[in-house]
Amino acid sequence: MSDAVAVRRAAAGDVAAWHALRIALWPDADETLDELRAQLQRDDAATWLAFDADDRAIAFAEAGLRRDYVNGTETSPVGFLEGLYVVEAWRRSGVGRALVAAVEEWTRGQGCSELASDALIDNLQSHAAHAAYGFEETERVVYFRKLLPGAPR
DSSP: OOTTTTEEEGGGHHHHHHHHHHHHHHTTOHHHHHHHHHHHHTEEEEEEEEETTOEEEEEEEEEHHHHHSSSSSSSSEEEEEEEEEEEGGGGGTTTHHHHHHHHHHHHHHHOOOEEEEEEEEEOHHHHHHHHHOOEEETTTEEEEEETTTTTOO
16 A cells, blocks of 8 residues: 555544545445434444545445344454445555454454454455455355454454
């Protein structure tokens, strides 16, 4: 990843940029900016953004804690990578990996030993990205799990 890229927790001033990236990933998403601001206040969720050298948002990751059963995992709560998006020009640059590392750190800090995620069964690009980030496929409909090194078991 370029030194010119910065990854940080999303703040209220980042909501418009975050919203634009969410729409790129989920065109049918209907969350308002106020709803995203409220999401930033939750203790059981976190969002990170990556910015290029010109301070343009180029990627985001959203994570949350799930206390219900998460397919393919063995513990509770489980950190869950709810969404990850990198603009096409920045893919394969390490930005996604840096965002996942931030999610992992937060997840460990929440007392979790597993990080899970999912992808649509036909989204082979997402499957490959998850594998590259160290997740392992656990079941179909496709779910992923990643044991977090150094976390309590």
